Amino acid sequence: MTAVLKANGLGKRYGRKWALSECTLAIPAGKVVGLVGPNGAGKTTLLHLSVGLLPPSTGSISVLGARPGTTSRQLARVGFVAQETPTYAGMSISDHLRLGSWMNPSWDAKLAEDRLARLGLDSHQKAGEISGGQRAQLALTLAVAKRPELLVLDEPIASLDPLARREFLQGLMEVVVEHGASVILSSHLVADLERVCDYLVVLVDSRVQVAGSIEELLATHYRLTGPRRDANALPSDQQVIGESHTDRLSTLVVRTDKPVLDPSWSVEQLDLEDLVLAYMSRALEQDRRPKLEVRP
Amino acid sequence: MIEFHLDARSGVAPYQQVVQQVRHALRLGLLEVGDQLPTVKEVVTSLAINPNTVLKAYKELEHLGLVAARPGIGIFVTKTLSDDSLAAHGPLRQSLQRWLSQARRAGLDEESIEALFRDVIRSSFSEGVA
Numbered sequence: 039m040t041a042v043l044k045a046n047g048l049g050k051r052y053g054r055k056w057a058l059s060e061c062t063l064a065i066p067a068g069k070v071v072g073l074v075g076p077n078g079a080g081k082t083t084l085l086h087l088s089v090g091l092l093p094p095s096t097g098s099i100s101v102l103g104a105r106p107g108t109t110s111r112q113l114a115r116v117g118f119v120a121q122e123t124p125t126y127a128g129m130s131i132s133d134h135l136r137l138g139s140w141m142n143p144s145w146d147a148k149l150a151e152d153r154l155a156r157l158g159l160d161s162h163q164k165a166g167e168i169s170g171g172q173r174a175q176l177a178l179t180l181a182v183a184k185r186p187e188l189l190v191l192d193e194p195i196a197s198l199d200p201l202a203r204r205e206f207l208q209g210l211m212e213v214v215v216e217h218g219a220s221v222i223l224s225s226h227l228v229a230d231l232e233r234v235c236d237y238l239v240v241l242v243d244s245r246v247q248v249a250g251s252i253e254e255l256l257a258t259h260y261r262l263t264g265p266r267r268d269a270n271a272l273p274s275d276q277q278v279i280g281e282s283h284t285d286r287l288s289t290l291v292v293r294t295d296k297p298v299l300d301p302s303w304s305v306e307q308l309d310l311e312d313l314v315l316a317y318m319s320r321a322l323e324q325d326r327r328p329k330l331e332v333r334p
Numbered sequence: 335m336i337e338f339h340l341d342a343r344s345g346v347a348p349y350q351q352v353v354q355q356v357r358h359a360l361r362l363g364l365l366e367v368g369d370q371l372p373t374v375k376e377v378v379t380s381l382a383i384n385p386n387t388v389l390k391a392y393k394e395l396e397h398l399g400l401v402a403a404r405p406g407i408g409i410f411v412t413k414t415l416s417d418d419s420l421a422a423h424g425p426l427r428q429s430l431q432r433w434l435s436q437a438r439r440a441g442l443d444e445e446s447i448e449a450l451f452r453d454v455i456r457s458s459f460s461e462g463v464a
Contacts, residue, residue, distance in 0.1 A: 070384050207382035211383065214385055215385045233387075236386050236387070
């Protein structure tokens, strides 16, 4: 399957600080990808690299088989909605559409008008006068009407109320069904993404912690609870993601392709939120350990 | 037409919830042979869920022989799960309702009623009574 986004050893440095390091990803086409991580993890940096707003410091990235943002053809294939779903406050909605049609050769005016009509937006209104939810829908409409093969959205629903969130995600899923676009969207809340995404990338502290199809991730992660024991004594196919111990009990989160057969464990499936949390806490713990490596 | 809903806290995978809701409706006779299921687009936009979730659920239902796709038209129910016992549902429901009000009068709340009900089902099935 062709990759919609491929990164190899990708890194971005601001001064001495790495905002993204050693990022290697191969995201298949046709997915709705959730990029999850705490604030400051590097999500926006990765998205900006993928649309060509930033050049990489090291490594390489290709989106839809080409370097991001290099040609006008490449730009036309990717739709981007930046954080806070920015629009021009002083411009009317119809002016936004006109601007969109001037700047995009593949502009689908009918799609844009139909979508806004269905949302009940008055085209004479200024973008500064409509609600946050409507502004997010306007920004989505502008990105969709250029008929991109990939839509990239940076925290599109973070600032919306629950109803506007639901409406925005409904609109987004409709686009996926109708136009078959791939989507990458970021959020710091996994609960926001659980229903709409089928692929997950967890980014913590500038590094990708785990990436994969959600179905596969859920099928290969377990919580094991049982009498206290050393996590190093597990079978080699069980990778320990997290562990906590009391004086009698051990609770482990493990990743394995094989079933857990040891009868002394009680085995539970993890839900997506717990799975993401396990990777996040692991990343933070590794960060707290003394660093032995010397960076140049 | 059936309308789906998702329970995020149930721990059941979303596609399985859709499958279960169709099976449930078939068993209760709420869906019959020839009835159309909502299109993938309709389900996706009403629930705000990933299209692949719906596709997977519909594929599973097709695999179970419960529905079939007529290309370009839609997906239709081809088999029902309700049988002759459906006729007995009405009287059974009525006596169950009478039993429920009895239980409530005796001071049982919803949780105790469910617990009791499940317990009786479990023990009677294991004894082979039911």
